[in-house]
Amino acid sequence: MNQLIPGRTPVALVADDDVIIRMFAREALEQAGWIVEEAQNGREACAVFQQHAPDVVLLDVMMPEMDGFATCAALRRLPAGEHTPILIMTGLDDFDSITKAYDAGATDFIVKPLNAMLLSHRIRYMVRANQVLQELRASQATLTQARDAAIEGTRLKSEFLATMSHEIRTPMNGVLGMTDWLLDTALTAEQQDCAHTIRASGDALMVIINDILDFSKIESGKLSLELLGFELPVFLNRVMALFSERAQRKGLVLTSRIADDVPSGLLGDPSRLQQVLSNLLANAIKFSDQGTVSVQVDLDARPPEQRLEFPATRYGETSTNQGRVIHVRFSVFDKGIGIAPSAFSKLFQPFVQADGSTTRKYGGTGLGLAISKQLVLASTISSPSRLTKVS
Numbered sequence: 001m002n003q004l005i006p007g008r009t010p011v012a013l014v015a016d017d018d019v020i021i022r023m024f025a026r027e028a029l030e031q032a033g034w035i036v037e038e039a040q041n042g043r044e045a046c047a048v049f050q051q052h053a054p055d056v057v058l059l060d061v062m063m064p065e066m067d068g069f070a071t072c073a074a075l076r077r078l079p080a081g082e083h084t085p086i087l088i089m090t091g092l093d094d095f096d097s098i099t100k101a102y103d104a105g106a107t108d109f110i111v112k113p114l115n116a117m118l119l120s121h122r123i124r125y126m127v128r129a130n131q132v133l134q135e136l137r138a139s140q141a142t143l144t145q146a147r148d149a150a151i152e153g154t155r156l157k158s159e160f161l162a163t164m165s166h167e168i169r170t171p172m173n174g175v176l177g178m179t180d181w182l183l184d185t186a187l188t189a190e191q192q193d194c195a196h197t198i199r200a201s202g203d204a205l206m207v208i209i210n211d212i213l214d215f216s217k218i219e220s221g222k223l224s225l226e227l228l229g230f231e232l233p234v235f236l237n238r239v240m241a242l243f244s245e246r247a248q249r250k251g252l253v254l255t256s257r258i259a260d261d262v263p264s265g266l267l268g269d270p271s272r273l274q275q276v277l278s279n280l281l282a283n284a285i286k287f288s289d290q291g292t293v294s295v296q297v298d299l300d301a302r303p304p305e306q307r308l309e310f311p312a313t314r315y316g317e318t319s320t321n322q323g324r325v326i327h328v329r330f331s332v333f334d335k336g337i338g339i340a341p342s343a344f345s346k347l348f349q350p351f352v353q354a355d356g357s358t359t360r361k362y363g364g365t366g367l368g369l370a371i372s373k374q375l376v377l378a379s380t381i382s383s384p385s386r387l388t389k390v391s
Contacts, residue, residue: 015045016060028116042066061090069104076105085126161216211367256295279368284334291335300327
């Protein structure tokens with residue numbers, strides 16, 4: 001269909017074997033500013049349509065050789081006819097005829113005898129509505145292309161980050177290994193201090209590299225989870241031990257508690273759970289200058305609609321286990337600087353800090369919470385006899 005362009009006179013095709021109807025429609029449309037082409041039957045209508053590419057078509061139902069329904073269907077099959085408005089003119093004001101018209105691809109119908117004012121208004125509305133629809137379809141196509149380009153860009157970015165992280169991590173392991181070897185040799189106090197600084201800086205850089213690598217895996221859907229049995233008390237003590245020295249250096253008290261009704265034997269990915277808890281504990285210690293940092297493990301008592309839901313048979317539990325689902329909640333508490341309510345929406349966005357000033361004072365990539373959220377959404381932990389969820 002031709003788009004109605006300002007300054008261009010729109011074209012209408014009137015197909016009817018009744019010359020009086022054609023003359024009436026021509027007069028009404030020409031008075032409304034239209035150029036009118038005519039056809040006496042369906043075959044001629046298809047030929048005129050291909051020659052003039054009209055903005056709207058008026059079809060009579062009762063025509064020789066091809067009736068209006070067959071002509072409408074034929075026009076819809078033409079390259080330019082898919083979206084052109086087609087108005088069926090019929091003297092058959094019955095449900096079956098109207099349904100048949102729409103089934104053939106008609107945009108609308110009008111009942112004879114024709115009313116000049118109604119005809120011109122109906123056509124003007126049809127053409128304008130169709131133009132808006134085509135503009136919407138074009139916008140949707142543009143948005144789809146932009147979305148596909150964004151998805152492809154994200155995929156390429158993730159592949160680049162993964163590749164670069166691997167390439168950087170290999171020499172960094174060499175740097176850290178040689179630093180450990182250097183620290184085992186006879187060094188002066190100043191050399192020892194420099195070597196420890198190198199080691200600490202290397203460890204910090206490895207954390208950033210590993211975060212970027214994990215984030216790129218998550219974005220590309222390549223992050224895999226393991227299913228291993230582990231003892232919760234042993235696991236939690238190991239995680240807490242990793243942060244005990246850091247907490248002591250800041251004068252913080254580090255505690256943990258597991259509720260009595262939480263099963264001790266769990267099944268899941270302890271390394272990824274440790275990664276989530278480590279991110280939360282690292283933040284809690286980083287942003288706290290006094291008080292206590294604690295981890296508490298309880299059964300999740302929130303209403304079902306507020307929990308993360310996973311299929312009960314995700315890991316192939318037997319029928320005796322289905323439906324017996326419990327939820328385990330890990331909570332980390334601290335007495336730190338807190339988070340402004342206006343920053344809540346930024347917390348889990350990658351590469352974003354709740355407050356830009358904290359980056360300068362405390363450091364960090366802004367990836368920890370984004371990775372933690374995706375890991376929690378992607379993982380479950382279950383006891384040997386029941387599926388247990390972490391939230």
